[in-house]
Amino acid sequence: MALLRGFFAPLLVVVLWSQSVAAQVAFGAQGEEGGPDREQAWLVPSPEPNLASHAVLFRPAGEGPFRLAVIAHASTQNTVLRVLTPQPQYKPLAALLVARGFAVLVPERPGHGKTGGKYLEDQNGCDGADYVHAGRATAEEIMAATAYLRQQPFIRRDGTVIIGHSAGGWGALALAGADPAEIAAIIAFAPGRGGQPNGLPNQVCAPHSLIAAAGEFGRGARIPVTWLVAANDGYFPPDFSRKMVDAFRAAGGKADFRVLPPYDGEGHWIAETENGVKLLPAELDRALKGSTQQPLARAKKP
Template identity: 75%
Template structure:
């Protein structure tokens, strides 16, 4: 059994490292704000103490405090493509959220692009993929960035939103057991991992394992999930996505599953494009009209 000392020492060392790194300016804004939506490069902590995640932060006018939205990007098991990934920005999606009062953070997770470092969310192959591991690793990366931003004076402590796309959506599902006072809702676009197995559309690595992990993520879930998928998604089809959502619901999660009409040539990338976000805007607004905590003693005061 792990001793209390063995548990606390690494936690203490991580806390001290984060404090020192922040004091030395390793985290935070990396340049001036730009347009649109006060776009600004940031560095934020990751679960790997040697790696700071590159990120883009968007904000409404004013000083806040604003509710926070974190957008979790898609990924790939191809190490070369991951290394060449440009900074994810999701500008159209961020613009929609900024217009609705959110400050929006888009962090690039370890193992990707300029962030670099170890790929913590490896699903460990295709035939025997460990989707529970990969999803929880992604969730930890999202949560680390979210926790850091909640410490900023312009961010509220309550009512955060997590939006995930593909592998990012899979990680967002693993956050459904968060404190609903801190994370009030989750929206996922085509959540999953292992799509396009061996490069073939409509083929998924170990689909049974993906369904089982969706049920695991729902244990203790308290945050409602809105699940969106386009009719022509060739990574995670509506029929298969519904199986995932049903497994999540059967495991105790609260999920509102919606199929959107076919979008462009490949619906999987809807969340990344301006027309795709316009296409999904009504469903996004419906999801955002869920329980929204009013300003309270839990909110960050100016």
């Protein structure tokens, strides 16, 4: 646990740093709310000095306080594609969570889109990929945004859920050893890195390294993980994902692994689209029910 505390210690610096540069970066809401889910642009801290992450926030009607769900987006090693990527929103998934009483933050991590800055979670190529470093860097980015939102008056201090997709899910797995008082549960959609190298489906860069890194994240894990993958995921297919789950569990991690129905032509994107999210309510409710002893508060319709 001392190692984990050492890893997450920089998160304390994020809070102090955010206070010291408040005059330079105006964290918080950046515009008016709009739409049924009160969509609003925000700026939140990142681990990169003087760099704010662009984010979008959704929340139920009323003043709260609401439980917080943070969605960590997918990524790519392709620099050009990262720069051109639009602000991740995951609107259908966010709407599902808002309907269940959550405020939902989707932060854009450094090295992507409008946020820009250095790509902190670089895995360092294929053959020599450092998946542990990549996951922990992503975890630190997730927690920088999460820690800031948990300070807001409309957010509950308990019951925070981290939901990660692909590389974002990999970063969420790296958080499994965090303090359960800060994170109640982790839901990871097809977590991993290095999938489909050179566009080749059902292949993974340095697969043994990725499996070993999953075991590293399971060592000392304290937060329960719901691990979801579509039957036709061409990045981290179910058979390969099971190997990662087995390594995570063997090292001490607790993971509920479930294979979702096939979705469209490529199941890896099931968490991003409206039709894909229609397949998720039962699994999502199962995962969320296990994250708290309190009944899920459902937002009232306007």
